[in-house]
Amino acid sequence: MERIEEVANRLHPRTGTKFIQYGTAGFRTKGSELDHVMYRMGILAVLRAKLKGATIGVMITASHNPEEDNGIKLVDPMGEMLESAWEKYATELANVNDSELMITVKKIASKEQIDLNSGTSPVIFCAYDTRPSSIPLSEAVRDGIEAAGGSLCNFGKLTTPQLHYMVRCKNTDNCYGTSTEEGYYQKLSLAFIKLRQIQGQTQKYQNTVVVDAANGIGAEKAKFLKTYLKDSLNIEIHNDGTNGRLNYLCGADYVKVQQKAPNGLTLKAGSKYASFDGDADRIVYYYVDNGGTFHLLDGDKIASLVASYLQTLVSESGLTVNLGLVQTAYANGSSTDFITQTLQVPVVCVPTGVKHLHARALQFDIGVYFEANGHGTVLFSDAVTEKIRSAASDVNLTDKQRKSASELCIAINLINQTVGDAISDMLLVEIVLGTQDLDIENWDKMYTDLPNRQLKVKVQDRTVIETTDAERRAVKPAGLQENVDNLVSKVPNGRSFVRPSGTEDVVRIYAEADTQQNADKLAVEVALKVYDLAGGVGDKPHL
Numbered sequence: 080m081e082r083i084e085e086v087a088n089r090l091h092p093r094t095g096t097k098f099i100q101y102g103t104a105g106f107r108t109k110g111s112e113l114d115h116v117m118y119r120m121g122i123l124a125v126l127r128a129k130l131k132g133a134t135i136g137v138m139i140t141a142s143h144n145p146e147e148d149n150g151i152k153l154v155d156p157m158g159e160m161l162e163s164a165w166e167k168y169a170t171e172l173a174n175v176n177d178s179e180l181m182i183t184v185k186k187i188a189s190k191e192q193i194d195l196n197s198g199t200s201p202v203i204f205c206a207y208d209t210r211p212s213s214i215p216l217s218e219a220v221r222d223g224i225e226a227a228g229g230s231l232c233n234f235g236k237l238t239t240p241q242l243h244y245m246v247r248c249k250n251t252d253n254c255y256g257t258s259t260e261e262g263y264y265q266k267l268s269l270a271f272i273k274l275r276q277i278q279g280q281t282q283k284y285q286n287t288v289v290v291d292a293a294n295g296i297g298a299e300k301a302k303f304l305k306t307y308l309k310d311s312l313n314i315e316i317h318n319d320g321t322n323g324r325l326n327y328l329c330g331a332d333y334v335k336v337q338q339k340a341p342n343g344l345t346l347k348a349g350s351k352y353a354s355f356d357g358d359a360d361r362i363v364y365y366y367v368d369n370g371g372t373f374h375l376l377d378g379d380k381i382a383s384l385v386a387s388y389l390q391t392l393v394s395e396s397g398l399t400v401n402l403g404l405v406q407t408a409y410a411n412g413s414s415t416d417f418i419t420q421t422l423q424v425p426v427v428c429v430p431t432g433v434k435h436l437h438a439r440a441l442q443f444d445i446g447v448y449f450e451a452n453g454h455g456t457v458l459f460s461d462a463v464t465e466k467i468r469s470a471a472s473d474v475n476l477t478d479k480q481r482k483s484a485s486e487l488c489i490a491i492n493l494i495n496q497t498v499g500d501a502i503s504d505m506l507l508v509e510i511v512l513g514t515q516d517l518d519i520e521n522w523d524k525m526y527t528d529l530p531n532r533q534l535k536v537k538v539q540d541r542t543v544i545e546t547t548d549a550e551r552r553a554v555k556p557a558g559l560q561e562n563v564d565n566l567v568s569k570v571p572n573g574r575s576f577v578r579p580s581g582t583e584d585v586v587r588i589y590a591e592a593d594t595q596q597n598a599d600k601l602a603v604e605v606a607l608k609v610y611d612l613a614g615g616v617g618d619k620p621h622l
């Protein structure tokens with residue numbers, strides 16, 4: 080610990096004065112501005128590990144952001160995002176002067192009653208994505224960990240959800256799975272192949288999926304996965320990074336926001352496509368119909384499909400289970416109606432950010448959560464997992480009940496419960512489609528999305544926008560919400576909201592309406608209000 084300031088001064092000084100905040104998914108900014116932040120997060124990870132008496136994870140990625148950006152987030156012992164209460168420590172530690180580093184570390188330790196001289200040397204799991212800045216930044220993390228008396232276990236390149244998974248495996252003494260990359264593929268592929276074997280013959284379902292890997296880490300990892308899946312799933316990988324830039328005109332975020340195919344893929348009717356994002360924690364599906372029209376199946380459609388599958392299995396197994404679904408304000412209105420009215424599954428809405436969805440999903444026995452952008456998973460409480468396991472071998476139940484319970488047991492192993500995982504989610508979707516014998520067009524027919532549009536507006540200071548009601552209403556700047564309400568009231572089925580992004584320096588605008596024309600018009604009008612009332616800079620918003 081005595082070396083903290085000396086190493087900071089010598090190797091990782093804070094050279095600028097720019098304030099940086101631990102946002103929706105950790106710190107995100109230009110990779111060139113992050114060296115001192117990485118060093119300090121190495122230190123914070125050791126403090127957190129000492130407090131928890133557990134392995135903590137550090138993931139270096141800026142996920143869907145452009146290649147020149149990078150970022151870092153800490154992963155808590157069960158593989159979940161860093162506890163919110165610690166985000167303020169992260170922000171404080173990232174922004175103090177080098178000469179205040181030690182005093183800040185001591186302040187955090189004293190508040191949290193961490194014994195800095197305990198003599199223990201916690202292990203910190205670290206991994207990074209394919210960005211060129213990731214390796215040097217990981218060296219800064221290593222220096223921070225070592226200066227604080229911890230030791231680094233460096234996994235090198237992993238997808239974000241793989242790192243989350245490793246942390247959970249380690250802290251459950253490998254009960255959750257083996258904390259190696261091979262262990263990850265083995266667990267998922269074993270569950271996948273078993274579920275495939277119990278499916279009947281399919282007519283419509285095709286076991287081929289064409290994947291746009293955003294020129295990111297998901298390409299390499301999906302290739303490894305293929306060798307474990309054998310012929311149970313045929314994955315064709317494109318945008319694998321050999322010939323294009325990370326997230327550039329491709330990937331899940333591009334496809335979702337632009338509502339069009341990524342570069343690098345020519346869509347053919349009758350085929351099924353999916354896009355990962357840069358660190359493979361999000362996935363969306365899509366296809367073109369015979370008339371050449373593009374159709375997107377986003378996180379809402381995935382959530383609906385998965386919820387219907389789980390609900391069927393739960394009801395067939397005769398178990399009483401509190402199944403619920405968590406969405407954000409971005410969820411398409413039609414999806415919420417379908418899930419609550421047709422599936423009869425309760426839906427709650429929380430602010431953007433996986434940490435919020437995850438926390439709320441934990442309150443259900445089985446909590447399905449998905450952001451519309453394709454980031455989501457399913458959580459099973461310990462009690463319900465046990466209940467399902469016992470039902471699978473309960474001789475007092477019927478064969479059908481036991482069979483459904485054992486299918487649920489296997490499905491639990493297919494799901495990465497730590498965080499949204501494009502690879503695990505893809506496998507789950509493929510299983511549900513196979514089980515229900517659906518092609519992508521039939522899946523799409525579950526409900527019809529309301530036309531929608533997302534825009535970004537650059538403002539001088541995005542913190543001038545403050546929201547409430549799970550980000551559905553703006554309370555600041557004065558007058559903005561009244562203007563949004565007024566514009567929305569003129570459009571059939573209109574809905575719109577604005578919120579500051581936690582990962583990019585922009586304000587995001589969402590609008591939906593009865594027609595695409597009206598959704599586009601509403602989005603532009605709301606964006607113009609944001610531009611005028613919240614200090615817009617640069618070009619005025621347009622489509």
Ligand code: G16
Pocket residue numbers: 103104141142143144356360361431432433434450452454579580581582583587
């Ligand atoms: C991250 C978060 C997501 C969030 C997204 C956009 O995704 O993990 O929960 O929806 O950023 O957040 P914002 O609108 O605040 O910029 P990723 O895939 O970039 O890690």
